[in-house]
Amino acid sequence: MACFLLTTLFISFHALIPSIHSSGHASTCRSFCGNLTVDYPFALRSGCGHQGFRELLFCINDVLMLHISSGSYRVLDIDYAYESLVLHDPHMSTCDSLVLGGRGNGFVVEPWRAPYLNPTPDNVFMLLGCSARSPLFQGFPGKHTPCRNVSGLGCEEYYGCPAWDVIDPRRDGPVYRSGPPDCCAMPYETIKSVNLSRLDCQGYSSAYSLAPLKVSGPGQWAYGIQVKYSVQGNESFCRACEATGGSCGYDIDGNNDLCMCGTWNSTSNCDTGCVMQSTQMHSAQENGLQR
Known part of the structure; x- marks a missing residue:
């Protein structure tokens, strides 16, 4: 809550300056294709989900397709449990x-x-x-x-x-x-x-x-x-990310785990990253006032 309030205080200044941490990712990676929910570790957007499943699922005319080396298959069901x-x-x-x-x-x-x-x-x-x-x-x-x-x-x-x-x-x-x-x-x-x-x-x-x-x-x-x-990798990272309201993803260049927190990313979770983001916004605000 404190993090949210702090971000709100600087939102007007944030709108006036470029965000140096905005990565272009959507605020959430969960999406839908037809009647199927596409959630972690899968994704339809680059950088979302687990890197082991990148470029695997595609939504074509509300039909979810899985593509591997042997061909394309229609996905009839995903059982996350x-x-x-x-x-x-x-x-x-x-x-x-x-x-x-x-x-x-x-x-x-x-x-x-x-x-x-x-x-x-x-x-x-x-x-x-x-x-x-x-x-x-x-x-x-x-x-x-x-x-x-x-x-x-x-x-x-x-x-x-x-x-x-x-x-x-x-x-x-x-x-x-x-x-x-x-x-x-x-x-x-x-x-x-x-x-x-x-x-x-x-x-x-x-x-x-x-x-x-x-x-x-x-x-x-x-x-x-x-x-x-099977998700191979740091599952505890993803649990911590989701527990703080983030979406699990990865850096498309370095293949490192990322926690996506709205218009910015964190290498740990959204609570830690939010404090960092707010601090940087505060510095940007001061620089703007000094000009």
Whole structure:
């Protein structure tokens, strides 16, 4: 309150002189895109949010899009409590439709983003129409395939979807002999990236568990890519910043943490920075009076 009063006393003088600490940032970094709230660690403005998520989200005609090296995905949901996003790839197969021809984006994240952004452990990727030359099956002849269920989700149930009605899928057993199955399910951490060209696959589907809810078959699975995000860095800095009314951001030149406090920034929090700002305003006022 004292800081607010002090700033108010000098506001008229502040309006008459250039602000040497104004950085052009808005007073808050929280924004909206359609019906989704975009808040820390994400942002739509440069310098806002956590630097590990910079240039990641874009709002296009009220549709929130996430862009990584493998392509662009529509963001269906952001769960800040669970720290996850749900993404939609328009070329991803579902229970009602198979999309083949290698058109799906898959999911490949840039190496420097890997500590911040990865599919959740209960997200299953079902790779479709992979050739025997695929890296998935190298070294496996006569041995067990790498395919397996993830959190109760897998190909055996997925074969029962209406999308397979026009195809008689090859359902090889757990041992790789005559050829790979038409569907191979596995968790993301097994392959680290879903690159359809590199894996020599025709398509893919992705679903994630709705635990503790139980669904009665693949027709009710949650299709999409559920991604877990993680904030690497000084979380205590951000908590202190927000506790004093600031918005967490970073210096776009030096990549240092910044607390955005209206038209000026602080390297600690808005209480500390406000005192500094008010002192500098007071000095500016005195200089103005002496002229």
